[in-house]
Amino acid sequence: MTTRPTRQLHLNAFLMGVxxxxxxxxxxxxxxxxxxxxxxxxxxxxxxERGRLDSVxxxxxxxxxxxxxxxxxxxxxxxxxxxxxxxxxxxxxxIATVSTTYNEPFHVARKFASLDHISGGRAGxxxxxxxxxxxxxxxxxxxxxxxxxxxxxTEFLEVVTKLWDSWEDGAILGDHHSGNYADTDRIHTLDHxxxxxxxxxxxxxxxxxQGHPLLVQAGSSEDGKEFAARFAEAVFTAQQTLADxxxxxxxxxxxxxxxxxxxxxxxxxxxxxxxxxxxxREALQLERELEELIIPEYGVHQxxxxxxxxxxxxxxxxxxxxVPPATxxxxxxxxxxxxxxxxxxxxxxxxxxRLAGGRGHRVVTxxxxxxxxxxxxxxxxxxxxxxxxxPPVLPGGLEDFVDHVVPELRLRGLFRTDYEGRTLRQNYxxxxxxxxxDQKVPVAS
Amino acid sequence: MTTRPTRQLHLNAFLMGVxxxxxxxxxxxxxxxxxxxxxxxxxxxxxxERGRLDSVxxxxxxxxxxxxxxxxxxxxxxxxxxxxxxxxxxxxxxIATVSTTYNEPFHVARKFASLDHISGGRAGxxxxxxxxxxxxxxxxxxxxxxxxxxxxxTEFLEVVTKLWDSWEDGAILGDHHSGNYADTDRIHTLDHxxxxxxxxxxxxxxxxxQGHPLLVQAGSSEDGKEFAARFAEAVFTAQQTLADxxxxxxxxxxxxxxxxxxxxxxxxxxxxxxxxxxxxREALQLERELEELIIPEYGVHQxxxxxxxxxxxxxxxxxxxxVPPATxxxxxxxxxxxxxxxxxxxxxxxxxxRLAGGRGHRVVTxxxxxxxxxxxxxxxxxxxxxxxxxPPVLPGGLEDFVDHVVPELRLRGLFRTDYEGRTLRQNYxxxxxxxxxDQKVPVAS
Ligand SMILES: Cc1cc2nc3c(=O)[nH]c(=O)nc-3n(C[C@H](O)[C@H](O)[C@H](O)COP(=O)(O)O)c2cc1C
Ligand SMILES: Cc1cc2nc3c(=O)[nH]c(=O)nc-3n(C[C@H](O)[C@H](O)[C@H](O)COP(=O)(O)O)c2cc1C
Numbered sequence: 048m049t050t051r052p053t054r055q056l057h058l059n060a061f062l063m064g065v066x067x068x069x070x071x072x073x074x075x076x077x078x079x080x081x082x083x084x085x086x087x088x089x090x091x092x093x094x095x096e097r098g099r100l101d102s103v104x105x106x107x108x109x110x111x112x113x114x115x116x117x118x119x120x121x122x123x124x125x126x127x128x129x130x131x132x133x134x135x136x137x138x139x140x141x142i143a144t145v146s147t148t149y150n151e152p153f154h155v156a157r158k159f160a161s162l163d164h165i166s167g168g169r170a171g172x173x174x175x176x177x178x179x180x181x182x183x184x185x186x187x188x189x190x191x192x193x194x195x196x197x198x199x200x201t202e203f204l205e206v207v208t209k210l211w212d213s214w215e216d217g218a219i220l221g222d223h224h225s226g227n228y229a230d231t232d233r234i235h236t237l238d239h240x241x242x243x244x245x246x247x248x249x250x251x252x253x254x255x256x257q258g259h260p261l262l263v264q265a266g267s268s269e270d271g272k273e274f275a276a277r278f279a280e281a282v283f284t285a286q287q288t289l290a291d292x293x294x295x296x297x298x299x300x301x302x303x304x305x306x307x308x309x310x311x312x313x314x315x316x317x318x319x320x321x322x323x324x325x326x327x328r329e330a331l332q333l334e335r336e337l338e339e340l341i342i343p344e345y346g347v348h349q350x351x352x353x354x355x356x357x358x359x360x361x362x363x364x365x366x367x368x369x370v371p372p373a374t375x376x377x378x379x380x381x382x383x384x385x386x387x388x389x390x391x392x393x394x395x396x397x398x399x400x401r402l403a404g405g406r407g408h409r410v411v412t413x414x415x416x417x418x419x420x421x422x423x424x425x426x427x428x429x430x431x432x433x434x435x436x437x438p439p440v441l442p443g444g445l446e447d448f449v450d451h452v453v454p455e456l457r458l459r460g461l462f463r464t465d466y467e468g469r470t471l472r473q474n475y476x477x478x479x480x481x482x483x484x485d486q487k488v489p490v491a492s
Numbered sequence: 493m494t495t496r497p498t499r500q501l502h503l504n505a506f507l508m509g510v511x512x513x514x515x516x517x518x519x520x521x522x523x524x525x526x527x528x529x530x531x532x533x534x535x536x537x538x539x540x541e542r543g544r545l546d547s548v549x550x551x552x553x554x555x556x557x558x559x560x561x562x563x564x565x566x567x568x569x570x571x572x573x574x575x576x577x578x579x580x581x582x583x584x585x586x587i588a589t590v591s592t593t594y595n596e597p598f599h600v601a602r603k604f605a606s607l608d609h610i611s612g613g614r615a616g617x618x619x620x621x622x623x624x625x626x627x628x629x630x631x632x633x634x635x636x637x638x639x640x641x642x643x644x645x646t647e648f649l650e651v652v653t654k655l656w657d658s659w660e661d662g663a664i665l666g667d668h669h670s671g672n673y674a675d676t677d678r679i680h681t682l683d684h685x686x687x688x689x690x691x692x693x694x695x696x697x698x699x700x701x702q703g704h705p706l707l708v709q710a711g712s713s714e715d716g717k718e719f720a721a722r723f724a725e726a727v728f729t730a731q732q733t734l735a736d737x738x739x740x741x742x743x744x745x746x747x748x749x750x751x752x753x754x755x756x757x758x759x760x761x762x763x764x765x766x767x768x769x770x771x772x773r774e775a776l777q778l779e780r781e782l783e784e785l786i787i788p789e790y791g792v793h794q795x796x797x798x799x800x801x802x803x804x805x806x807x808x809x810x811x812x813x814x815v816p817p818a819t820x821x822x823x824x825x826x827x828x829x830x831x832x833x834x835x836x837x838x839x840x841x842x843x844x845x846r847l848a849g850g851r852g853h854r855v856v857t858x859x860x861x862x863x864x865x866x867x868x869x870x871x872x873x874x875x876x877x878x879x880x881x882x883p884p885v886l887p888g889g890l891e892d893f894v895d896h897v898v899p900e901l902r903l904r905g906l907f908r909t910d911y912e913g914r915t916l917r918q919n920y921x922x923x924x925x926x927x928x929x930d931q932k933v934p935v936a937s
Binding site: 080083084085111112116117129133134150153154161164186187214228234244 | 515517518524525527528529530534553554555556557559560561562563564565566567568569571572573574575576577578579580594595596598599602603605606607609610626629630631632659664666668671672673674676679689690691692693694695696697698785787
C-alpha cells in the first residue's frame with residue numbers, strides 16, 4: 048500500500064496473565080488457572096518465537112494492586128519465570144520488570160547476568176521506580192518522592208552497569224596447564240560510594256553474553272524521559288493518538304544527543320492492544336463480549352486509584368469530574384487518562400471500558416489488515432520504532448496476532464521473516480557495549 | 493549385607509560448577525566453560541532425576557569468594573538457574589540458597605512461591621545468614637554480628653511464612669459467572685511490625701503448591717542449631733567422623749521437642765564427597781590426580797580465610813599452628829578444620845588436600861560397594877537420615893554415583909526405585925503445612 052521502508056518494525060509480546068483486558072479471565076477463550084501455570088507462559092513464548100517477535104515482556108509490581116476480588120492476580124515473579132521460558136525457546140528476547148526503589152544493585156546485576164547466561168544473551172531489564180504506596184508498605188519504608196526515586200535509579204544503574212563490567216571480556220582464561228582460571232588483573236572492584244549505595248564488587252557472576260542485558264524503561268515524566276535518554280535502549284510508552292505519539296517520539300529522540308547518543312540507539316515502542324477478528328464485525332463482537340464482562344464497581348475502584356480521587360459516589364453515566372493534577376508518582380498516567388476522557392467526552396462508564404482494554408494503552412479493534420494499517424501509520428510517521436503487542440486474551444489473542452497480523456506486516460516488508468542473530472541486542476539492532484574497565488580500548492587512529 | 497530397614501535414605505545432589513573438588517576444572521573429565529552453561533546444569537538435574545534422587549541443591553554466596561585466579565568461580569545465581577532446571581525435569585526437588593542477611597522477606601517469599609508454582613511444588617530454600625565480610629561490602633553495611641544475623645533470620649522466617657500463608661488455600665474462586673476471582677476474606681494483610689521488618693502484605697503471588705516451600709538450613713553453631721530446630725525441615729551439615737555425626741544428630745533431634753516438633757519432622761543430611769572407581773585402585777588414582785592439580789598457594793590462601801589467620805609464611809610440610817578460636821561467623825567450620833588437623837596430625841599440605849576435596853565435608857574414596865557401606869553405616873547408626881552427595885567432578889562424578897552407588901543402595905533396600913509423589917515434601921516424607929490464617933482449622937474433637 049504505502050512505501051516499503053527497509054527499516055524494520057520491532058515487536059514485543061507484552062504478556063500479562065490470561066490477557067490485558069481486565070475481564071479476560073471471565074472470557075471463554077481463557078482459562079484462569081493459567082495465571083500460575085508455567086506451561087501457559089512457555090506456550091506463549093513459543094508462539095511469539097514462531098512469529099519471530101523480538102521479545103516477550105512482563106510488567107511487575109511489588110504489592111497486590113487492584114482488586115483481586117474481580118481480577119486474576121497473584122501470578123509469578125517475572126525474572127524467575129523468564130528463566131523457565133529461556134529453557135524452551137532459542138531466539139526470543141526475555142524482558143523482566145525490576146524496581147530500583149526496593150532492590151539492591153548487587154542482586155539485580157547478578158540475576159540479570161544469570162538470566163543472560165542462561166538464555167545465551169536474551170535478557171532485558173525494564174527498569175521501573177515503583178510509583179505506588181502499597182509497594183513501600185511491603186518494604187517497611189515511606190515511599191520516596193518521585194525525584195528521589197529517579198535519583199536512586201540513576202545511581203542504581205551506574206552501579207549495576209559497573210558490576211556487569213567488573214569482569215572484562217577475556218578475563219576468563221581457563222588455562223588448565225598453568226592452573227590460571229582467570230586473569231585477576233581483568234576482574235575489578237568498583238569501590239562505589241554514593242548517596243544511595245556502597246558496593247565494593249566485583250560481581251560473582253561473570254560478564255553477561257550481551258555485555259549488558261538490554262535496558263528498557265517506561266517512565267513518561269520529565270525525570271523519566273531524562274533517565275530514558277541517558278540509559279534506556281528501548282522505551283515502552285502508552286500513547287493514544289498519532290499526534291501524541293509523534294510528540295513523545297520527537298521529544299525523547301531529541302534528548303539523546305545530550306548524552307552523546309544517536310537516535311538509533313533508543314527504540315520507542317508504544318503499547319497497542321489489538322482486538323482481532325477475521326471481519327470487522329467479528330472483532331467488534333469480541334470487544335463487546337469483553338466489555339460486558341467488566342464489573343463496573345471494580346473499574347471505578349481502579350480509576351479512583353489511578354486518579355487519586357474517590358469516584359465511588361460519582362454516577363456511572365455522567366462525565367468524569369475535574370481531577371486535581373498529580374503531584375507525584377502517577378503524573379504521566381493521570382494526564383493520559385484525563386486527556387482521553389476530555390478529548391472523547393467520555394462518561395465514567397465509557398472511560399472504564401476504554402481503560403479495561405489497555406489500561407491507558409491504545410486499543411485497536413479490527414481485521415488483521417486494519418491493525419497492520421495502524422501499526423504502519425505510526426511506524427512510517429515518526430511515532431514508533433515498533434510496538435508492544437498487548438493481546439486482550441491469552442493465548443488466543445497472541446496466536447491471532449502471530450498468525451494473521453504478522454504475515455500482513457511481512458507482506459508489506461515491515462517485519463522480519465527470520466531472526467538475524469541470536470541475542471536480544473541483535474534482534475533490536477543494537478551494539479554490544481564493552482566494559483568500562485577494558486584495557487584494550489583501541490587508541491584513536 | 494546388614495539389616496534391611498524399611499526406613500529410606502534421602503539423597504540430594506549438591507551441585508557446584510564442574511565439581512566439588514577445587515581443582516576439578518583442571519581435570520580432563522570436566523569442561524570449565526560448563527560453569528555458566530545452563531545445559532550442563534540441566535543435564536545434571538536430569539541425571540539426578542534418573543537416579544530418583546530427592547533433589548538438587550545449590551550453595552550460594554554474595555561475593556566473589558576464594559581466589560578466582562585458581563578456581564572456576566563466577567557461576568549462576570541459584571534461584572534463577574533452578575527455574576530453568578524446573579523446565580526440563582518433573583520430579584526432582586530444587587533447593588536454592590538465599591541469605592536472610594542481605595535480602596527482603598517480600599522478595600524472597602515471592603521468588604520461592606514462584607519457583608514452587610513453576611516446578612509444581614518442588615522448591616526448597618537453604619536459609620543462610622552469610623558469614624563473610626566480603627558479602628557485607630557488596631551491600632554497603634557493616635557485617636552484623638552472628639547473633640544479630642540469626643535474630644534477623646528468625647524474624648525473616650516469621651514474615652516469609654506468613655506471606656506464603658497470606659492467600660489461604662481455597663482463596664481463589666475463579667467464578668466466571670459472578671465475576672469473583674478470589675474470596676478476599678481469605679487473602680490477608682500481615683501488618684507485621686518487628687525490630688527488623690515492617691511488612692504489610694499480602695503477597696502478590698498466590699499460595700505455593702507446597703504451602704511452604706521446603707525449609708533447609710546449614711548452620712552448626714548454637715544459634716544455628718536452635719534456628720534449625722525451630723524452622724528447618726532438612727539440615728545440611730559437614731561431619732567427619734561417625735561419632736561426631738551421631739553427636740550432632742542426637743543433639744539436633746533432641747531440640748525439636750521444645751518447638752512442639754517430632755523427630756521425623758527434620759531430616760539430617762551430612763555431606764559426602766564420593767570419589768568412585770570400579771576398583772579401589774581406580775578410585776585412589778582419581779583422588780591422586782585431583783590432588784596433584786591443587787595449587788598449594790591457593791589452598792593456603794583459602795585456609796587462612798577460613799581460620800582467620802595468615803598462613804602464607806607457614807611451611808607447607810609443618811603441622812598446622814595453634815589457631816585462636818573464632819568469635820564470630822565461621823565458628824563451626826573453624827572447629828571442624830582444627831579438629832581434623834589435630835585428630836589426624838596433618839601437615840598444612842595434607843590438610844589442604846583434605847579440604848580441597850570437600851571443603852570440610854567427608855571425602856570417601858572407593859568402590860560403589862565401599863561407598864554404600866559408609867552411607868549405610870551412618871544411616872543405620874543414628875548419624876544421618878540421608879546425604880548430600882558432593883561429586884568431586886561434574887557431570888562424571890554424579891553419573892558414577894547414580895549408575896553405580898544408587899543401584900547398590902537399592903539392592904540393600906535403602907533407596908527408592910521410583911518417586912512416590914510429585915512434590916519435594918512428598919519425596920522427603922514431610923507434611924504440607926496449612927495457612928495460619930486458615931479459618932477452617934478443625935475444632936478439637
Ligand atoms: C508500557 C508501560 C509499562 C509499565 N510497566 C510498569 C511495571 O511493570 N511496573 C511498574 O511499577 N511501573 C510500570 N510502568 C510505570 C512506569 O515505569 C513509571 O514508573 C511510571 O509511569 C511513573 O514514572 P513517570 O512519572 O516517569 O512516568 C509502566 C509504564 C508503561 C507506559
Ligand atoms: C552443607 C553446608 C552448606 C552450606 N551452604 C552455604 C551457602 O551456600 N552459603 C552460605 O553463605 N553459607 C553456607 N553454609 C554455611 C552455614 O549456612 C552458616 O552460615 C555458617 O556455618 C555459619 O553459621 P553457624 O555459625 O550457625 O554455623 C553451609 C554450611 C554447610 C554445612
